[in-house]
Amino acid sequence: MQTTIRDDTGQAALRAVLDEWIQASQRRDLDALMACYAPDVVAYDAIQALRFVGREAYREHWRACLDMCPEAGIGFRMQDLVLNAGGDIGYAHGLVGCTGGLDGREFWSRMSTGFRREGKHWRIAHEHFSFPFDIQTGKAIMHLRPDGASRLTPVPPDMNTLTPHLVCADAAGAIEFYKQAFGAREMVRLDDSQGRLLHACLRIGDSAVMLMEESSECQASSPVTLKGTPVTLHLYVEDADAAFDRAVKAGAIALMPPAEMFWGDRYGAVVDPYGHRWAIATHVRDVAPEAIREAAATFGQQAA
Numbered sequence: 361m362q363t364t365i366r367d368d369t370g371q372a373a374l375r376a377v378l379d380e381w382i383q384a385s386q387r388r389d390l391d392a393l394m395a396c397y398a399p400d401v402v403a404y405d406a407i408q409a410l411r412f413v414g415r416e417a418y419r420e421h422w423r424a425c426l427d428m429c430p431e432a433g434i435g436f437r438m439q440d441l442v443l444n445a446g447g448d449i450g451y452a453h454g455l456v457g458c459t460g461g462l463d464g465r466e467f468w469s470r471m472s473t474g475f476r477r478e479g480k481h482w483r484i485a486h487e488h489f490s491f492p493f494d495i496q497t498g499k500a501i502m503h504l505r506p507d508g509a510s511r512l513t514p515v516p517p518d519m520n521t522l523t524p525h526l527v528c529a530d531a532a533g534a535i536e537f538y539k540q541a542f543g544a545r546e547m548v549r550l551d552d553s554q555g556r557l558l559h560a561c562l563r564i565g566d567s568a569v570m571l572m573e574e575s576s577e578c579q580a581s582s583p584v585t586l587k588g589t590p591v592t593l594h595l596y597v598e599d600a601d602a603a604f605d606r607a608v609k610a611g612a613i614a615l616m617p618p619a620e621m622f623w624g625d626r627y628g629a630v631v632d633p634y635g636h637r638w639a640i641a642t643h644v645r646d647v648a649p650e651a652i653r654e655a656a657a658t659f660g661q662q663a664a
Contacts, residue, residue: 370445373482374452374475378438381484385434388426394419398476398483405489435459438471439506450475450482455506456489467491468506518568524593525570528634529582531557534571537633538562541610542595542603544569564595583635592629592637600626600642607632607640622655623647 377396384392394415397403403412405421412418426434441454452473459466474486515521528534535557538544547568548561560571574582583589597603600618608614611633618628618640624647629639647655 370450370477370482371443374443374445374450375441377475377482377484378441378452378473382436382438385426385436388429390419390423390426393422396484397487398478398485401483401485401487403487445475445482448477450477457506520567523568523570525572526634526636527572527574527580527582528636529574529584530634531560531571531573534632534634535560535562537610538564538569541607541612541632542638565597569593586635589635589637592639594639594641596641596643598642600628600640603640604628604630607638612638618642620644622659623652 381393381396384390384396397415397418399415400413401415401418403418403421404410405412410421412421435458437457439455439457441452444451452471452475454471455468456471457466457468469489469491472486472488472490473484475482476485477483526534532551532555535544535546535549539546542564544562544564546560547563548559549557550559552558557571557573562569562571572578572580574580574585595603604614604618607630612630613633615629615631615637616627618626621627624643624645625641626644627639627641629637631637
């Protein structure tokens with residue numbers, strides 16, 4: 361680790377705070393970890409796009425992070441660290457490698473930390489970790505190393521962990537429909553010598569959808585052949601009514617016009633011309649879990 365320290369006073373004290381921060385997280389010592397922060401700390405979680413104001417709010421976030429990690433705790437190491445201090449204000453920036461997740465991999469981020477001197481002690485008053493992001497998906501790119509090289513990851517950076525793979529009769533036609541109905545963008549397409557679609561990958565919003573032509577050789581049957589589907593694809597959009605109308609105009613069959621639902625979404629459903637069912641929703645209000653359970657019970661009684 362390369363560290364730049366301008367002198368042996370305030371800057372060395374900042375480094376001591378960071379060392380205790382690392383050691384406390386490794387020990388899973390939440391009290392010692394929180395002692396590194398000012399009571400009014402402002403912190404940002406780049407992974408979940410969360411902002412915390414105050415040490416107690418941040419404590420609960422750290423508690424959840426430590427609970428998700430194995431007994432060994434979270435491991436941090438720093439590189440290209442620069443420390444500056446003047447008067448009662450300090451600043452640190454550099455690269456931080458983090459290990460301790462469920463899969464044990466190391467992720468590197470850029471750290472920007474502001475310090476404030478409180479009496480004899482320096483505390484972290486501002487904390488922000490940031491990652492480069494994929495402009496196509498808006499997701500953080502967590503597989504880059506400090507040397508700029510890309511580390512091979514089990515999940516490609518432009519994909520999510522779970523991706524629907526649709527089998528369609530006339531998959532090429534289905535692609536054009538999804539473009540018209542849902543604003544899909546064609547990212548990858550592979551046709552055989554007869555023009556039959558072997559594989560395609562579309563993007564709808566920030567998510568990927570794969571498609572293929574139905575094939576008895578691959579034991580892949582479409583909803584048309586199966587005469588129905590038990591699967592619904594749930595699509596969140598900015599305006600459920602507008603998206604629903606667009607899908608119907610493109611050729612989808614309306615199953616349920618958008619309506620306000622007890623769980624807080626405006627929600628409707630269609631079946632596309634290729635037999636796949638889509639729920640179209642916009643989240644319009646937050647509802648407490650207990651209120652959802654009570655409304656669900658009432659809904660179930662009315663449905664019966």
